[in-house]
Amino acid sequence: MIERRPFEKLGKSNHGWLNANFHFSFAEYRNPERIHWGALRVWNNDRIAPQSGFPPHPHRDMEIVTYVIKGAITHQDHLGNQGRTEAGQIQVMSAGNGIQHAEYNMEQDETELFQIWIMPNKQGVPARWETVQFPAEARDGKLVPLASGRGHSGAIPLYADGALYAGTLKAGQTIRQKLDGKPAYLVPAKGKIELVGADGKTVTLDTRDGAAVVDEAEIELKASEDAEIVLVETDKLN
Structure with missing residues (x-):
């Protein structure tokens, strides 16, 4: 099953400094049919104005991955972690037993990012934050695991039954991704891109459209134009 979720129909919130679009129920957006997808709980497409951001606020027991599309995001937390994550890179925060953090766009231009929350498979773990400079060229023509609770070599570890992949395709390129x-x-x-399921059904996805996939052994991704793709795969929840 493949379900396209068009960008224009996502939940929306505009605070001036923050223009947010919600793939799942979040903040004031409530959709009982979009609470989670497997262990994936949140996928927000945030655009943050220059010299603004999220002031200090707490989280607990959630794996939070930030994928930066444009610009950069600067992180700081009560544990003393501080760092800047640029476009094409990710940061991972295990909220675990509690963390207080802030995220700011300290750049001169707008920052755009995906904020992705995955429900953990362990509660109360020590809170942590990590970012890694992944080489962009290593993702040419394929999806590469950048964060994973499945032991993928080189990926930032997650306390979750799942993984986040990213990759870039040139127009006309095709790849296949096993999902089991x-x-x-x-x-x-x-x-x-065009997303093709096992039955041959094709779903066209424009920039920022979402696709919810389940019960597919494998999918095929065809780039209609140069594309940058982010995919999260998790286990089903009992």
Whole structure:
């Protein structure tokens, strides 16, 4: 099953400094049919104005991955962690037993990012934050695991039954991604793709459209134009 979720029909919130679009129920957006997808709980497409951001606020027991599409985000937390994550890179925060953090766009231009929350498979773990400079060229023509609770080599570890993949495709390129029936959710951060299921059904995804996938052994991704793709695959919840 593949369900397209068009960008224009996502939940929306505009605070001036923050223009947010919600793939799942979040903040004032309530949709009982979009609470989670497997262990994936939140996928927000945030655009943050220059010299603004989220002031200090707390989290507990959630794996939070930030994928930066444009610009950069600067993190600081009560544990003393501080760092800047640029476009094409990710940061991972395990909220665990509690963390107080802030996220700011300290750049001169707008920052755009995906904020992705995955429900953890362990409660009360020590809170942590990590970012890694992944080489962009390593993702040319394929999806690469950047954060994973499945032991993928080189990926930032997650306390979750799932993984986040990212990759870039040139127009006309095709790749296949094994899912083994697990729930997956993917969004083209840039460009346009065609998503083909096992039955041959094709779903066209424009920039920022979401696709909820389940019970597919494998999917095929075809780039109609140069594309940057982010995919999260998790286990089904009992």
